[in-house]
Amino acid sequence: MIQMLHSTRSMIAATVYAAIAMLSVHAFAADRPNIVFIFTDDHCQQALSAYDPSRVSTPNMDRIAREGMRFDRCYVTNAICGPSRAVIQTGKYSHLNGFATNRDRFNGDQQTFPKLLQAAGYQTAIVGKWHLVSTPQGYDYYDILQGQGPYYNPPMITAGEDGKPVTRRHTGYTTEIITEKTLSWLKEKRDPNKPFMVMYQHKAPHRDWRPAPKYLHWLDDVTVPEPETLWDNYDGRTQSAGRQSMTIKEHLTPRDLKLAGYGNMNDEQKKVWDAAYGPKNEAFEKAKPDMTEKEIIQWKYQRYVKDYLRCVKSVDDGIGEVLDYLDEAGLADNTVVMYSSDQGWYLGEHGWFDKRWMYEESLKTPLLARWPGTIAPGSTNNDIVSNLDFAETFLDIAGVPIPGDMQGRSLVPIFKGNTPNDWRQVFYYHYYENPGAHNVARHFGVTDGKHKLIHYYALEGKAINDWELFDLASDPNELQNVYGSSEHMSQQKRLADELERLRKQFAVPEDTDLGARQRNQRNKK
Known part of the structure; x- marks a missing residue:
C-alpha cells in the first residue's frame, strides 16, 4: 500500500513538474546545455588512470578529468547493476523506486528524470545496457541490449515503425557497436535545433570480460601488480566476509578464465579467439601439474585482471570517438559530459572479484564531469556525492525544477566550486x-x-x-x-x-x- 501511494504521488508530481517545465521551454531552449552521460558496468576507480595509473592507461577518460572535475568520493546507494540504474533514473533509493535486486522489474510508469527533460523540450536517448527489464520510457530513441547482453554479436531492442519494441541482431564487438549507435544518433537522428540528453551505456567491463579482437594480446608481456589484500583470510571481520562465494581462488569459472566457451561468437571470431588464447591456455595446462596453489591463484588473477583491463581499454577508445565528435561538431563548449559506473569492483582486493559490499572498492564508483566555462579544468572534489544525485544534477543543468520527492541533490553548485554549507557529511x-x-x-x-x-x-x-x-x-x-x-x-x-x-x-x-x-x-x- 505504501509503495502504491508513493507511485501515485510520484506520477502526480511528474505531471505537475512537467507542466512547470514546459512553460519555459521556448524561452531558453537554444541556450540550455546538452548532456552526454557515459556509463559503464562494474568499472572501478582502480582501473581508471585518472585515479590509479598502476594498472591501465585510460587517456580518454582522463581527458574528461583533465578538462573537468574528478570526484574521489562518489558512493553508490546499492552496489549492484540494476538497482544502481534505477536510482539514477529516479533520484530515489531502492526501497522507493521499487528496484532493490537484479530479480526485480523497473516500474517505468513512475517519475524519472528523462521524462521531465523530455517534457521540457529535450531530446532524450539511451543506447547500450539498460538492464531494468521493462521497456524504457521517457526516451525519444532507445537501442538497448537484451538483459546483460553478450560481448559479441548482441541482439538489441529498439522501437519499430509501429512504436513497439523489436529485437535486431548485430555482428561485431558490443562495445564498438554501442559507440557506433551513439554516434549515429548524435550525427543523424537528433534535431540539431533542440538540446539533447543521451545516455551512452556500456556492458563492459562486466563479467565474463571478453576483449575485443584488437586487444586479445595486449598486456601479454606485462605482470599486473597484485593488490596487497589479495591473500586476505577474513579473520578480522564478521562471518559474512568469509562466507561469500566470489574469490579468485575458488569461484572464477573456466568460462571466466577463457579456458572454455566462446560467448556468442561466429566461426570467424572463434578462429581469432583460439589463435590468441589457445597457445596461452596450452602453456598453462602444461605447467599446471608443477604449480603450487599460490602460483595457480596468481595465474588466475593475471588472466582475470588482464581481460578486465582489455575490456576497459575498448570503452576508453569509444569515449575518445564521442569526445572527438563533440569537438568536430562544435558541440563541446555547450555539452556537459559525465562519466561514471554502476558501482565499483574488486580487482583482487580481499581475494575477490564482483561488488555488492559496502567496503570501499565497491561502495565508491568513478565520477568525472566536464562542463566548459563552469567546471574548472583539472579540479578534484572530496565531498560525499552519489549516484542518488545524478537525476537532480541533470535536471538542474537543464533548468528544470527538481521534484521535492527526489532524495539526492544537484551537483551543479559543486561543479561551480561552491559546495553548500549543508552538504551531506554522512552517507x-x-x-x-x-x-x-x-x-x-x-x-x-x-x-x-x-x-x-x-x-x-x-x-x-x-x-x-x-x-x-x-x-x-x-x-x-x-x-x-x-x-x-x-x-x-x-x-x-x-x-x-x-x-x-x-x-x-x-x-x-x-x-x-x-x-x-x-x-x-x-x-x-
Whole structure:
C-alpha cells in the first residue's frame, strides 16, 4: 500500500513538474546545455588512470578529468547493476523506486528524470545496457541490449515503425557497436535545433570480460601488480566476509578464465579467439601439474585482471570517438559530459572479484564531469556525492525544477566550486540481494569517509545481527572490525545515531527485506 501511494504521488508530481517545465521551454531552449552521460558496468576507480595509473592507461577518460572535475568520493546507494540504474533514473533509493535486486522489474510508469527533460523540450536517448527489464520510457530513441547482453554479436531492442519494441541482431564487438549507435544518433537522428540528453551505456567491463579482437594480446608481456589484500583470510571481520562465494581462488569459472566457451561468437571470431588464447591456455595446462596453489591463484588473477583491463581499454577508445565528435561538431563548449559506473569492483582486493559490499572498492564508483566555462579544468572534489544525485544534477543543468520527492541533490553548485554549507557529511547504503549470487549478506550502514558502520541482518535465508565498524584512517583496507571496542565507542555511538536518523529521513521501511516482500506480493497475484 505504501509503495502504491508513493507511485501515485510520484506520477502526480511528474505531471505537475512537467507542466512547470514546459512553460519555459521556448524561452531558453537554444541556450540550455546538452548532456552526454557515459556509463559503464562494474568499472572501478582502480582501473581508471585518472585515479590509479598502476594498472591501465585510460587517456580518454582522463581527458574528461583533465578538462573537468574528478570526484574521489562518489558512493553508490546499492552496489549492484540494476538497482544502481534505477536510482539514477529516479533520484530515489531502492526501497522507493521499487528496484532493490537484479530479480526485480523497473516500474517505468513512475517519475524519472528523462521524462521531465523530455517534457521540457529535450531530446532524450539511451543506447547500450539498460538492464531494468521493462521497456524504457521517457526516451525519444532507445537501442538497448537484451538483459546483460553478450560481448559479441548482441541482439538489441529498439522501437519499430509501429512504436513497439523489436529485437535486431548485430555482428561485431558490443562495445564498438554501442559507440557506433551513439554516434549515429548524435550525427543523424537528433534535431540539431533542440538540446539533447543521451545516455551512452556500456556492458563492459562486466563479467565474463571478453576483449575485443584488437586487444586479445595486449598486456601479454606485462605482470599486473597484485593488490596487497589479495591473500586476505577474513579473520578480522564478521562471518559474512568469509562466507561469500566470489574469490579468485575458488569461484572464477573456466568460462571466466577463457579456458572454455566462446560467448556468442561466429566461426570467424572463434578462429581469432583460439589463435590468441589457445597457445596461452596450452602453456598453462602444461605447467599446471608443477604449480603450487599460490602460483595457480596468481595465474588466475593475471588472466582475470588482464581481460578486465582489455575490456576497459575498448570503452576508453569509444569515449575518445564521442569526445572527438563533440569537438568536430562544435558541440563541446555547450555539452556537459559525465562519466561514471554502476558501482565499483574488486580487482583482487580481499581475494575477490564482483561488488555488492559496502567496503570501499565497491561502495565508491568513478565520477568525472566536464562542463566548459563552469567546471574548472583539472579540479578534484572530496565531498560525499552519489549516484542518488545524478537525476537532480541533470535536471538542474537543464533548468528544470527538481521534484521535492527526489532524495539526492544537484551537483551543479559543486561543479561551480561552491559546495553548500549543508552538504551531506554522512552517507546511507543498503544492499538487499541475499539469497543471491555470491552470497553477500544483506546489509545497510553509514559512512562519513573516516569511519564506517555496517549492520548485516540476513545471510543464507536466516536473520543475523552482525556489526562491523572500521576506522578508515588507520585501517584503509578494512581488515579489522573494531565494533564494540572502548577506544572507538564514541564514533560507534555517533554513527549509530546517524544511521537511525538517515533511515528515518529516507523513509526506509522497518521491513528491510523489500526484495522478498515484493516477490511474495507478485507470487500472490
